[in-house]
Amino acid sequence: MHVLVVGGSGLLGLEVTRQALAAGHSVTATFHSGAPSLASVAWRSLDIRRRDDVGALVDAAGPDVIVNAAYRQADWVTTAEGATHVALAAAVTGARLVHVSSDAVFSGAAVRYDETHVPDPTTPYGAAKAAAETAVKGIIPSAVIARTSLIIGDGASRHEKHVHALAAGAGSGFLFTDDVRCPVHVTDLASALLELAASPYAGIHHVAGADAISRYELGALIAGRDGLDPAALPSGPRASAGFPGPIDVRLDCTMTQARLNTRLRGAREFLPARQRGTM
Numbered sequence: 683m684h685v686l687v688v689g690g691s692g693l694l695g696l697e698v699t700r701q702a703l704a705a706g707h708s709v710t711a712t713f714h715s716g717a718p719s720l721a722s723v724a725w726r727s728l729d730i731r732r733r734d735d736v737g738a739l740v741d742a743a744g745p746d747v748i749v750n751a752a753y754r755q756a757d758w759v760t761t762a763e764g765a766t767h768v769a770l771a772a773a774v775t776g777a778r779l780v781h782v783s784s785d786a787v788f789s790g791a792a793v794r795y796d797e798t799h800v801p802d803p804t805t806p807y808g809a810a811k812a813a814a815e816t817a818v819k820g821i822i823p824s825a826v827i828a829r830t831s832l833i834i835g836d837g838a839s840r841h842e843k844h845v846h847a848l849a850a851g852a853g854s855g856f857l858f859t860d861d862v863r864c865p866v867h868v869t870d871l872a873s874a875l876l877e878l879a880a881s882p883y884a885g886i887h888h889v890a891g892a893d894a895i896s897r898y899e900l901g902a903l904i905a906g907r908d909g910l911d912p913a914a915l916p917s918g919p920r921a922s923a924g925f926p927g928p929i930d931v932r933l934d935c936t937m938t939q940a941r942l943n944t945r946l947r948g949a950r951e952f953l954p955a956r957q958r959g960t961m
C-alpha cells in the first residue's frame with residue numbers, strides 16, 4: 683500500500699510515517715518548514731493552503747491512503763481550508779482519506795462526548811477543526827474523521843516540553859486542576875489511524891486515551907515518568923482564571939475501541955512513574 687502522510691513532519695505525522703514504513707508500506711510524507719531526517723520516505727514540501735499544489739502533489743504521488751495530520755492551531759486557512767484541499771484532492775484520485783480532528787470541536791457543556799454528538803466549538807481553533815470535519819464529510823462521505831485529545835509522546839510533545847520547563851522553573855503559567863481531557867499516546871493513536879485506514883469504516887471516530895485526567899494530573903504523571911518532582915509544578919483552577927475555551931471534554935471512545943485491535947491506553951498506564959534522578 684502507498685501511504686501519503688500530510689503533515690508527516692509533525693509529532694503525529696512522523697509516528698504514522700514510522701509505523702507505515704515498519705508495516706512494509708511505501709510512504710510519501712509532507713513537511714512545511716523542514717523535512718525530518720527519517721530515511722526511506724519520499725519527503726515532499728507542501729503548503730496545504732495552496733489548493734493547486736495539494737492537487738498536484740496527490741496526483742503525482744498517487745497514494746492508496748492519505749492520512750492528514752497537518753494543521754496550525756492559530757491559522758484558519760491551514761486548518762480548515764487546507765483540510766478541504768486535501769479532501770478535494772483525495773476525491774479526485776479516489777484515495778482513502780483519514781482526517782485527524784480534535785476534541786476542541788466541543789464546548790465541554792456535555793462533558794462526555796461520543797461520536798453522535800455534533801460539534802459546538804467555542805474557540806477559533808475548535809471552529810476551524812469543525813469546519814474541516816464538515817468539509818471532509820461533505821466531499822468524501824466514506825472518509826474517516828478521527829477526533830483525538832492531547833497527544834503525548836516520549837518527551838517530544840509540546841505538553842511534555844511545557845511540563846519539563848515548569849518543573850525546571852523556566853516556564854510561565856500553571857497546570858489546571860479542573861481542565862480535563864483524555865490524553866493519548868502517539869504510538870497508540872498512529873496505530874489506530876492506520877487500522878482505520880485499512881478498515882471499511884466511515885465517518886466520525888473518537889480515538890483518545892482511556893483515562894480522563896486534569897492537565898495537572900497529566901503533568902504530575904509526566905514528571906513522575908521523567909524523574910522530576912511533581913511537587914515543583916505550579917497548579918490551579920482554570921475556571922477562576924478566566925481563560926477562554928472548554929474546561930472538561932471527555933471523548934467516549936467505546937464505539938471506536940470496539941472496532942480496533944489497537945488498545946487505547948490511558949495516561950495512568952502509558953506514563954508509569956520511575957525513580958527521580960534517573961532521567
Ligand SMILES: NC(=O)c1ccc[n+]([C@@H]2O[C@H](COP(=O)([O-])OP(=O)(O)OC[C@H]3O[C@@H](n4cnc5c(N)ncnc54)[C@H](OP(=O)(O)O)[C@@H]3O)[C@@H](O)[C@H]2O)c1
Pocket residue numbers: 688689690691692693694695712713714715716717728729730731750751752753754760764782783784785811830831832833834
Ligand atoms: N497535539 C495535540 O495535543 C492535539 C490534540 C488534539 C488534536 N490534535 C490534532 O492532531 C493533528 C496532529 O497534531 P500534531 O500535534 O502532530 O501537530 P504538529 O506536531 O504541530 O504538526 C503539524 C504538522 O502540520 C504541518 N503544517 C503546518 N502548517 C502547514 C501548512 N500550511 N501546510 C502544510 N503542512 C503544514 C507541520 O509542518 P512543519 O512542522 O514542517 O511546519 C507539521 O507537519 C492535528 O490535526 C491536530 O489538530 C492534536
